[in-house]
Amino acid sequence: xxxxxxxxxxxxxxxxxxxxxxxxxxxxxxxxxxxxxxxxxxxxxxxxxxxxxxxxxxxxxxxxxxxxxxxxxxxxxxxxxxxxxxxxxxxxxxxxxxxxxxxxxxxxxxxxxxxxxxxxxxxxxxxxxxxxxxxxxxxxxxxxxxxxxxxxxxxxxxxxxxxxxxxxxxxxxxxxxxxxxxxxxxxxxxxxxxxxxxxxxxxxxxxxxxxxxxxxxxxxxxxxxxxxxxxxxxxxxxxxxxxxxxxxxxxxxxxxxxxxxxxxxxxxxxxxxxxxxxxxxxxxxxxxxxxxxxxxxxxxxxxxxxxxxxxxxxxxxxxxxxxxxxxxxxxxxxxxxxxxxxxxxxxxxxxxxxxxxxxxxxxxxxxxxxxxxxxxxxxxxxxxxxxxxxxxxxxxx
Amino acid sequence: xxxxxxxxxxxxxxxxxxxxxxxxxxxxxxxxxxxxxxxxxxxxxxxxxxxxxxxxxxxxxxxxxxxxxxxxxxxxxxxxxxxxxxxxxxxxxxxxxxxxxxxxxxxxxxxxxxxxxxxxxxxxxxxxxxxxxxxxxxxxxxxxxxxxxxxxxxxxxxxxxxxxxxxxxxxxxxxxxxxxxxxxxxxxxxxxxxxxxxxxxxxxxxxxxxxxxxxxxxxxxxxxxxxxxxxxxxxxxxxxxxxxxxxxxxxxxxxxxxxxxxxxxxxxxxxxxxxxxxxxxxxxxxxxxxxxxxxxxxxxxxxxxxxxxxxxxxxxxxxxxxxxxxxxxxxxxxxxxxxxxxxxxxxxxxxxxxxxxxxxxxxxxxxxxxxxxxxxxxxxxxxxxxxxxxxxxxxxx
Numbered sequence: 119x120x121x122x123x124x125x126x127x128x129x130x131x132x133x134x135x136x137x138x139x140x141x142x143x144x145x146x147x148x149x150x151x152x153x154x155x156x157x158x159x160x161x162x163x164x165x166x167x168x169x170x171x172x173x174x175x176x177x178x179x180x181x182x183x184x185x186x187x188x189x190x191x192x193x194x195x196x197x198x199x200x201x202x203x204x205x206x207x208x209x210x211x212x213x214x215x216x217x218x219x220x221x222x223x224x225x226x227x228x229x230x231x232x233x234x235x236x237x238x239x240x241x242x243x244x245x246x247x248x249x250x251x252x253x254x255x256x257x258x259x260x261x262x263x264x265x266x267x268x269x270x271x272x273x274x275x276x277x278x279x280x281x282x283x284x285x286x287x288x289x290x291x292x293x294x295x296x297x298x299x300x301x302x303x304x305x306x307x308x309x310x311x312x313x314x315x316x317x318x319x320x321x322x323x324x325x326x327x328x329x330x331x332x333x334x335x336x337x338x339x340x341x342x343x344x345x346x347x348x349x350x351x352x353x354x355x356x357x358x359x360x361x362x363x364x365x366x367x368x369x370x371x372x373x374x375x376x377x378x379x380x381x382x383x384x385x386x387x388x389x390x391x392x393x394x395x396x397x398x399x400x401x402x403x404x405x406x407x408x409x410x411x412x413x414x415x416x417x418x419x420x421x422x423x424x425x426x427x428x429x430x431x432x433x434x435x436x437x438x439x440x441x442x443x444x445x446x447x448x449x450x451x452x453x454x455x456x457x458x459x460x461x462x463x464x465x466x467x468x469x470x471x472x473x474x475x476x477x478x479x480x481x482x483x484x485x486x487x488x489x490x491x492x493x494x495x496x497x498x499x500x501x502x503x504x505x506x507x508x509x510x511x512x513x514x515x
Numbered sequence: 516x517x518x519x520x521x522x523x524x525x526x527x528x529x530x531x532x533x534x535x536x537x538x539x540x541x542x543x544x545x546x547x548x549x550x551x552x553x554x555x556x557x558x559x560x561x562x563x564x565x566x567x568x569x570x571x572x573x574x575x576x577x578x579x580x581x582x583x584x585x586x587x588x589x590x591x592x593x594x595x596x597x598x599x600x601x602x603x604x605x606x607x608x609x610x611x612x613x614x615x616x617x618x619x620x621x622x623x624x625x626x627x628x629x630x631x632x633x634x635x636x637x638x639x640x641x642x643x644x645x646x647x648x649x650x651x652x653x654x655x656x657x658x659x660x661x662x663x664x665x666x667x668x669x670x671x672x673x674x675x676x677x678x679x680x681x682x683x684x685x686x687x688x689x690x691x692x693x694x695x696x697x698x699x700x701x702x703x704x705x706x707x708x709x710x711x712x713x714x715x716x717x718x719x720x721x722x723x724x725x726x727x728x729x730x731x732x733x734x735x736x737x738x739x740x741x742x743x744x745x746x747x748x749x750x751x752x753x754x755x756x757x758x759x760x761x762x763x764x765x766x767x768x769x770x771x772x773x774x775x776x777x778x779x780x781x782x783x784x785x786x787x788x789x790x791x792x793x794x795x796x797x798x799x800x801x802x803x804x805x806x807x808x809x810x811x812x813x814x815x816x817x818x819x820x821x822x823x824x825x826x827x828x829x830x831x832x833x834x835x836x837x838x839x840x841x842x843x844x845x846x847x848x849x850x851x852x853x854x855x856x857x858x859x860x861x862x863x864x865x866x867x868x869x870x871x872x873x874x875x876x877x878x879x880x881x882x883x884x885x886x887x888x889x890x891x892x893x894x895x896x897x898x899x900x901x902x903x904x905x906x907x908x909x910x911x912x
Contacts, residue, residue: 460728
């Protein structure tokens with residue numbers, strides 16, 4: 119049986135490390151983050167796992183017994199001044215399953231939150247993170263080189279072994295929803311069908327920087343205006359082509375030089391869309407690749423489309439989903455649903471080398487990446503119980 | 516007679532101080548700027564003026580003779596890495612007129628380029644610049660307090676007398692056009708009818724910062740999207756209401772936090788329009804004050820309009836314009852026009868206390884606020900000749 123009380127107690131204890139208002143501030147490789155990793159290794163030892171930390175900061179607690187295992191986990195660092203459950207929930211769920219006697223290894227993948235780069239921990243466990251990528255990475259907020267941060271954390275020169283995929287039957291990750299779909303429908307859990315792909319683009323628009331008074335409307339080549347018109351065209355056109363759960367977001371519009379009285383000479387737009395279906399992603403890329411030249415035929419400023427990253431959707435394993443669904447229905451009849459994950463998770467990398475699946479618990483008000491992020495205790499308890507029963511069932515299939 | 520050769524020679528000598536590529540880098544109160552002010556005082560002395568510098572850096576060369584004078588000038592500091600003529604042209608034209616024997620005072624108004632604040636030199640000469648404003652001002656690029664910069668320039672505690680308006684018959688300013696209207700029409704000079712007013716607004720839009728994957732399109736409140744839709748509405752609506760020479764510009768769109776995968780929770784837009792007619796400015800304010808609540812009725816994010824500064828148009832004196840027009844026609848028959856100034860100039864402040872007028876010379880390619888700014892030597896010579904003859908004529912009216 120799963121000890122949900124102890125599970126909540128562990129989460130509350132972890133919440134004290136780097137506490138910030140109601141949440142935590144544990145950026146990757148900082149003192150609090152490293153303390154949380156050592157604290158996790160102590161918890162792993164308590165429940166009989168053999169913990170180690172690798173050269174990128176991944177903490178892996180290995181079950182000492184024979185036979186194939188489940189891998190269960192998530193990440194333990196936080197976004198800046200963010201929530202106590204994002205990541206920590208999935209790692210401590212792994213510890214709870216180990217404590218309940220299931221043959222699981224528990225993993226905390228380093229820097230899922232991307233303080234230095236995109237998923238370095240998961241990538242290293244897959245053997246696809248190069249030393250050159252580590253050399254090049256810097257903290258996106260402070261500019262600190264990743265090498266320097268690793269050295270300060272005592273991780274310089276520590277080996278980074280890849281996972282032995284053959285050891286595992288599959289990977290389970292429990293995570294908060296980071297949205298309001300569950301709460302809005304009065305549901306308490308979601309079996310994740312897959313993790314959407316993110317196709318991230320940079321649109322660069324070149325005009326002519328000029329004086330906002332001296333240059334007539336007929337003469338000017340305003341890169342900001344072209345950006346506005348192009349984004350308005352995307353806003354009008356995209357809803358005709360998207361899928362049911364597609365999202366599309368412009369997170370940044372930077373006008374250069376960005377002064378009140380200067381006509382912007384350049385504009386940079388960050389635009390992304392997410393979907394679980396490659397066909398939908400390709401259709402939307404087609405829309406974008408049509409709208410840009412349309413803009414260039416119409417406007418005085420030239421826009422260029424640059425693909426920044428085009429990830430693959432990660433589909434969750436069907437058998438693992440069946441086990442999660444059966445367990446959800448048994449533990450909370452009628453109070454769960456299937457759902458795609460709009461956010462990226464370590465599970466999307468694990469899915470490349472073993473069957474993987476995820477379970478979501480509700481987020482109060484959908485708040486995420488903010489210290490006010492929270493989930494009801496009874497939903498956390500339900501989540502780890504569903505996960506435990508599903509994992510036990512899956513181990514028997 | 517005006518010595519145009521000496522005039523060009525002076526300008527070329529001044530160009531050496533703080534030379535940067537083909538232009539100059541003389542930010543206000545920097546070492547090069549102060550050197551240029553001392554150099555100017557030497558030139559003033561050479562042609563019989565009595566120079567002084569005041570506590571905000573204004574250099575005023577007073578004619579020692581009796582009777583009413585003309586005030587002629589502009590500014591001498593430059594934008595960062597900018598042109599050799601912007602400002603300097605008008606100041607050295609004043610020196611050339613004094614050298615030619617006209618009863619003129621010459622002025623270089625401090626910081627017209629606004630490194631620290633908007634027109635502090637002109638305002639001080641009008642007696643409307645307060646000590647509190649000086650206390651509060653900081654360099655907009657470096658953050659240096661204005662008080663500190665003044666002390667470093669040796670200007671701490673130096674008096675700041677206001678101009679004696681009764682001493683002057685009027686103010687003339689020669690300036691580059693900073694646009695391409697003259698060049699485009701093959702013209703060589705423009706008699707300025709007035710200086711447009713700038714009505715500068717800040718539009719603040721409040722949405723909800725959220726995860727770009729976890730938050731569905733139906734749930735999200737994207738402040739950036741509301742900004743785009745509002746700016747697109749302005750773009751569609753404004754041309755129906757503007758005047759012949761109105762300009763309108765969005766120089767900045769700042770999305771907060773401005774990251775690829777975060778739905779912007781706030782947006783800040785800087786939007787301005789300029790016109791010489793108050794009726795047009797008021798009509799456009801009306802359009803803006805209609806579009807904002809329209810947006811608020813339609814969108815999920817609330818927009819608020821803040822007026823940052825609403826300046827008054829400065830109309831040029833009719834008699835002075837007549838003198839400039841007659842002189843232009845005599846010196847360059849058919850090769851000049853009337854034109855409103857889209858940019859702000861010291862003349863707009865002088866116009867508050869005395870008749871004021873401006874003459875524009877062409878800008879090659881319309882380039883301004885950039886080291887590549889330039890004007891043909893023959894156009895500079897023509898400009899100072901037109902100004903000289905007009906000033907002589909105006910003194911006799």
